[in-house]
Amino acid sequence: MRKHTSRLLAVAVTAALAATPLAATAVPASAATASASADSFYAYDGSAPLASFEPGAVLKTRTLTYHLVGLPTPVRAIQLLYRTTDAQGRPAANVTTVVRSLTGDSTKAVSYQSFYDSLDPADSPSRAIAGDLSLGGLIPNAESLFLIPALTQGYNIVIPDTEGQSADFAAGPEYGTNTLDSIRAAVRSGATGMNADTRFGLLGYSGGAIATNWAAALAPSYAPDVNAKLVGFSEGGLLVAPAHNLKYVDGSLAWSGVIPMAVIGVSRSFGIDLKPYLSDYGLSVYRQLEDGSIIDAVGHYPGLTWKKMAKPQYADPNSVPAFVDAVNRVNLGSAPTPTVPGQIAQGNGGVLEGTFASPAGIGTGDGVMVAGDVRALARQYCATGNGAITYQQYNLLSHLGAAVAWAPTAFVWMNDRFANRPAPSDCGHIPAGNDLTPERAVPAS
Template sequence: MSRTPARLISLAVAAAAALTAVPAATATGATPSAVGGTAATAGAATATASDPFYAYDGDRPLASFAPGAVLKTRTLSYHLVGIPTPLKAIQLLYRTTDAQGRPAANVTTVVRSLTGDGGKAVSYQSFYDSLDPEDGPSRAIAGDLTLGGVIPNAEALFMAPLLAKGYTLVIPDTQGQRADFAAGPEYATNTLDSIRAASGSAATGMNDRTRVGLIGYSGGAIASSWAAALAPSYAPDVNSRLVGFAEGGLLVAPAHNLRYVDGSLVWSGVIPMALIGVSRSYDIDLKQYMNDYGRSVYDRLQDGSIIDALGRFPGLTWKKMAKPAYANPNSVPEFVDAVNRVNLGQAPTPTVPGFIAQGNGGVLEGTFGNPAGIGTGDAVMVAGDVRALARQYCATGNDSIAYREYALLSHTGVPVVWAPLAMDWLDDRFEGRPAPSDCGRIPAGNSLAPERPAPLS
């Protein structure tokens, strides 16, 4: 979701007013517990680039902890645009798993609502979309203000109503401590283990019976959708407590998205961002296939956020970045392997109800492409892919899928309509009302088959 910096700051200021109007959660004390490391002190401390809270420094190997184990805990003031509010946030360093199955440490933030009893929680996945770990929600909440970090500040506008309704909020750093942008499977493990950690910490008021809903837009939808898909196999203990997932602006088959935004006016900058993030996640080197210009763009965005990419590279294409022999991205074996790994259409079907929304008015944001077999979208996400995924879920055993497509709305326009509907939809799931279904009424979409290698040009 794109905003100009000034717009983001104004949204964050409005979010500050919304959050401070919510009753502050009770502080959890000044000596929270830690596993395998020194407990972090509570209070109004802020994170810094060298903040030791983010590093696991215990004596036991990280691999010896179960995924979701809490490694450190601290309580601090919830900050908006660097300013502390009366609201308290509990932050947890926890053990998780990266995209290659290796143990990793990550951070999540829990905000309690005084109007709730801890029996219901919403895991809110942010659309911070950055290749810089300093832009993560936990650091923004702890007081580190970066331009990219203003996005999770502004998202408090979405979170304040949930707190007011009595939900405990769980806000994971979905992209992990390396900021592996667009690497969906890693988003999932970070999200699911965040819920495990929050449920296993006495400081949060949650436990292994707390029911949980997933919600996220754009980058947050990547995390929500992959978490719902992988929960039955990776975290069946969490899946048994999920009431559903609500998402909008969804990335399904990234190879399609890269072709769709190729040459666009605003969103073409996500091409190098996605290449960097997925390459980082799977430890592959795509720079070897790029020309001098491509490498310069790649290097420029190594630590960039979505704010650094949007509108900064109008007309950018893969071909402009690649060496002549690799003008077709499918001639790069590592590219084909990577995009197939993060193709949501190849992931399992979630077993819980879902509400999926997608725009299809991308021309409003300068994306005029209509590639054969891919079609149009909201300027960055492909509508035909999202329809195909929703239909696939219906056809493979999940008939509790609600789908909305907004033909005249672009990526930044859909949240205005989607957010209140998504929250109402989650309310109904927590109340136990039957989940609505649009199965049988969703228009046909694209093929979500894996990409195939192509010969060199």
Template sequence: MHRRAVGLLAVVVAAALTVAAAPAAAATTAPVAGEQLTSPSDPFYRYDGSRPLSEYRPGDVLKQRTLDYHVLGVPTPVKAVQLLYRSTDARGRPSANVTTVVRSHLGDGSKAVSYQSFYDSLDPEDGPSRAIAGGLSLGGVIPHAEALVMGPLLLKGYDLVIPDTEGQSAEFAAGPAYGTNTLDSIRASTRAEGTGLHAGTRFGLFGYSGGAIATNWAAALAPQYAPEVNRQLVGFAEGGLLVAPAHNLRYVDGSLAWNGVIPMALIGLARSYGIDIQPYLSDQGLKVLGELEHGSITDALGHYPGMTWKDLVKPEYKDPNSISAFVEAVNEVNLGQAATPTVPGFIGQGNAGWLEGTFASPQGIGAGDAVMVAGDVRALARQYCATGNRAITYEQYDLLSHNGAMPYWAPRAMAWLDARFAGRTAPTSCGLIPAGNSLEPERPVVVAN
């Protein structure tokens, strides 16, 4: 069966996924034959129980099903267990989210990687669970491509847990929600029957770009939010990290491609924190945000070359800090204001943003990888060293951009995680990391009359 599966997945660039994966347990909530699993009406994604969601513990399993793992819409012999579980949204409210567990036939349930996808979307239909269940959309192509990263992890004997990190409201850019969704996904995977995972399973956190946001926030929140999960973690490996979003928005302002994340972040933060952003927008801003309301990163990149913050807002709001609700939100998602992780970390960061059309910002935010600010990432790594976690490895790739750094970072991050699972002492870059930017909170300014 594995040879036939390899042949199938080679056509869709994911052979390693199948060759390493084992059939999963039978579903407790099986989909109806022929049911379009990824449609908005898919009942699996809705919590419809009579018991209030708030009465469940974070990580409790609400529904469970087993289905074929799909790549580019093509079903494979690989089985995946999907779980609807209780979590917490950006405003601290009970929420329901979905994660996917894929078993490695080379593993024994003792070690697993929580893989955080970089699917970056304002549409929950683009989440990895939908792609795995057979969905195929432009915004959902990224989780399919990530099979090339996840396959090698399965071949190393790691079971995989793949959360929809943005939740079922697509809380784009709301890092704390990414973190709670990730931690509760791990909880759910060890509580569900048939996953082979348990309280003794050791976990590594792994993610790039949007996945790095979830990875770092999970590591930072774990000691307080999920201490039992924190005890299971061997470390976190991440690359292309968003630290202080206000800095990133200034960095990409007016760039050729990555400036499209400005309206995406406005929509995501407004949605996540209940902000009415419309009164601040110009006519162009209303048009652009309307176009991207349910868009993904594929709809934003390169679609608005040269567009700036000032183009999106009314003249009196040309300084982003003149919108007090926005200032509050970007401070909520500033990793520099979060707790220091207590487990080892591997952080990789590109620094050749000019390769993707982003240059040093005239507003004082220096070089990065075209979207992520390298000085912010260095500052965060130095902060972790200074606040008690000296098991931090930081690597800066001065000749690689955001997209270019990922294929170089991934095997290095995997090797670093392998060493942590093997019990080897984590190396440190503390004392060797160059200075970075200030990660102080943003300060609101008063709009002149």
């Protein structure tokens, strides 16, 4: 059944891509492909220390055929191995994929951040595009549908592996630096057709929204050169304060599997070991998902709670100092305010999911993301000097449904930013949200 579905998806998306004017980007069938299991492209093997390169420096380049669920399309993709910075401030190497403008326009580009949400590097967008097929990799394959409007409108497209090469799921700051250095690499590479005058828009939903917002927030300090090129960011289904989200999905039927995924990913990113605080059952779940994707988690652990995963004395996650430290580091409420216009969308129809209460709105969130947190962040941006923020709340839509509603509005909004039209604002009209102050540690029981 999975193979049949995958082939149908590939045929549908390939047909849609074939309907666009792709003749200029066609490549022979013998163009390079790659297997994630034995692909030396992903490892930096140069003689100079990685730290000797500036963030965004291009380390390797290759051109290959853009694949969908393992099937080649007429589209050419350029992949870059580039230098970036991980969540602990260490130099790292990462990969991004570039699809050049079909019209040859070098002035505009969209950086699209995928919601591939996985703890396995094999599920990254670059590997799916290179032709390697994995179950978790079906997500970035399906997302190709989101990119068709950008292709038909002449945009260059940049698709970073936002989670890095160790797949640090939910580690927002690392998502941000990977995204910003991907843009730097795309501009610096002579193979992409882009240059110092190319302007960029940031686009992403769910896990892609994490990368999009952290990139926008970190750009003024980490990459002012990139910030100067940004026209704005559009996102939906955003993770703001992970400690709230863990309470929200705690015990839910569908999304509770995100709890161990986030624990693993954030721990991996910051070099924190949370295993000593887990029960035997918690350790079992941890091992099952250590290399899993969102496909392995959602719906697989109905009713899972932190309390079931933790040793009795750590039933309150805030009694674990390492946990408190980790969730505070990835709380967007403590990150800087972006200086470019933003469009933020959020579903609020997941009323039956989770237990975290919100002071306003029909529901508490979309089933996995907390709407009150997203409203609070949008209001915070307005209050701290960014008056070009729009906020749309879909009160009847869940996390998946809101993605469908957000996508077409995102491209309309982004087109206006590239056209230099004044950015709209909802500041002063966004309903109240939740308290985003950092978590406080409590004694273990």
